[in-house]
Amino acid sequence: MHYFDTIAEMGHEQVVFCHDKASGYRGIIAIHDTTLGPALGGCRFWNYASDEEAVIDALRLSRGMTYKNAVAGLNLGGGKSVIIGNNKTAQREMLFRAHGRFVDSLGGRYVTAEDVGTTVEDMDFVHMETTHVTGIGSKSGDPSSVTARGVFRAIQASAFQKWGSKELTGRTVAIQGLGHVGYYLARELHVAGARLLVTDIDAGRIDRVVQEFGATSVALADIYAAKADIFAPCALGGILNDDTIPQLSVEIVSGAANNQLLEDRHGDELESRGILYAPDYVANAGGVINVYSELTGWSADRSLRKADEIYETVLSVFTLAKSTGIPTYKAADRVAEQRIAAVRGMMRTWPQYPNKEA
Numbered sequence: 001m002h003y004f005d006t007i008a009e010m011g012h013e014q015v016v017f018c019h020d021k022a023s024g025y026r027g028i029i030a031i032h033d034t035t036l037g038p039a040l041g042g043c044r045f046w047n048y049a050s051d052e053e054a055v056i057d058a059l060r061l062s063r064g065m066t067y068k069n070a071v072a073g074l075n076l077g078g079g080k081s082v083i084i085g086n087n088k089t090a091q092r093e094m095l096f097r098a099h100g101r102f103v104d105s106l107g108g109r110y111v112t113a114e115d116v117g118t119t120v121e122d123m124d125f126v127h128m129e130t131t132h133v134t135g136i137g138s139k140s141g142d143p144s145s146v147t148a149r150g151v152f153r154a155i156q157a158s159a160f161q162k163w164g165s166k167e168l169t170g171r172t173v174a175i176q177g178l179g180h181v182g183y184y185l186a187r188e189l190h191v192a193g194a195r196l197l198v199t200d201i202d203a204g205r206i207d208r209v210v211q212e213f214g215a216t217s218v219a220l221a222d223i224y225a226a227k228a229d230i231f232a233p234c235a236l237g238g239i240l241n242d243d244t245i246p247q248l249s250v251e252i253v254s255g256a257a258n259n260q261l262l263e264d265r266h267g268d269e270l271e272s273r274g275i276l277y278a279p280d281y282v283a284n285a286g287g288v289i290n291v292y293s294e295l296t297g298w299s300a301d302r303s304l305r306k307a308d309e310i311y312e313t314v315l316s317v318f319t320l321a322k323s324t325g326i327p328t329y330k331a332a333d334r335v336a337e338q339r340i341a342a343v344r345g346m347m348r349t350w351p352q353y354p355n356k357e358a
């Protein structure tokens with residue numbers, strides 16, 4: 001792998017390889033773009049098959065965070081870190097303190113958080129060494145209700161775009177996955193008067209939503225072909241693919257799951273079938289909005305109001321897609337790029353770098 005060619009092509013500013021002999025820590029911190037603010041993104045702890053696989057993951061995920069943070073209207077750039085190793089290890093304090101020291105050495109250019117393989121307790125260890133960490137035990141807590149609010153607003157925006165009204169009374173929504181986000185989303189949709197068809201691999205989670213919100217349970221494999229108006233994927237990535245898309249009878253796909261499109265071409269496929277797709281990272285930005293509240297000191301109410309703005313953001317993505325004749329997943333990237341370019345332009349005309357003491 002030609003590292004400099006790759007990061008130049010992907011637009012990264014900085015990639016740091018970190019090693020701590022005492023703890024055995026091997027980490028990579030990738031900072032993609034800090035035009036909008038410090039690069040924020042979680043720390044993934046994973047037993048990568050090779051160092052190259054770890055680098056690619058860090059580069060790909062950090063770039064994704066630039067787009068997600070930009071579209072959400074936050075003053076945050078994109079970054080991500082990975083720790084190479086067995087994420088089930090019980091020896092965590094020294095690993096995560098080492099991570100915290102390397103994060104601290106970047107002076108705030110990168111802010112870390114939880115991700116796959118890491119926990120609130122791990123971030124508490126990181127916090128012993130640096131303040132550039134979010135998601136610690138004493139702060140913003142579980143983001144799922146804020147994420148669900150954002151997804152709900154994305155569904156309303158999609159309904160407005162498709163049917164001329166954001167009203168969901170009488171509409172049927174098929175929800176895949178009733179975990180942290182899926183449960184709260186089901187509640188929001190129930191309150192809005194929608195009918196719910198639901199599935200999960202966990203029968204207890206289905207029962208709760210059936211009992212509390214009058215949902216109808218559907219077999220796992222039947223959720224794609226369910227007779228519904230809207231499909232809300234809230235479980236796994238890659239579920240919009242060659243097998244599932246032909247089964248869909250819905251007019252809208254809008255949910256919380258990350259990386260819903262198996263490949264970009266599946267976004268084109270939805271478009272050609274007339275199915276409106278609310279891009280996943282726009283719809284599920286409530287999670288990062290919740291993290292941002294830790295940095296800004298926002299109240300829970302303020303975070304929810306910011307998540308409410310996802311309605312307007314999703315509409316602006318649809319408007320751009322329509323006016324330029326591109327699929328919505330590409331339009332989302334353009335909205336992010338436009339915001340970054342606008343802020344970069346403003347910096348050039350400003351007498352001094354924003355937020356820096358003279």
Ligand SMILES: NC(=O)c1ccc[n+]([C@@H]2O[C@H](COP(=O)([O-])OP(=O)(O)OC[C@H]3O[C@@H](n4cnc5c(N)ncnc54)[C@H](O)[C@@H]3O)[C@@H](O)[C@H]2O)c1
Nearest residue numbers: 143144147177178179180181200201235256257258284287
């Ligand atoms: N939690 C957040 O704030 C947040 C923020 C942004 C994105 N997301 C994304 O949203 C999705 C859901 O997140 P979560 O926090 O609710 O996770 P979760 O683990 O709490 O819930 C996922 C649910 O999906 C179910 N599930 C797993 N495989 C399934 C399958 N094949 N069919 C049906 N159900 C299945 C699980 O049993 C579980 O109930 C994930 O893709 C996550 O990355 C979450």
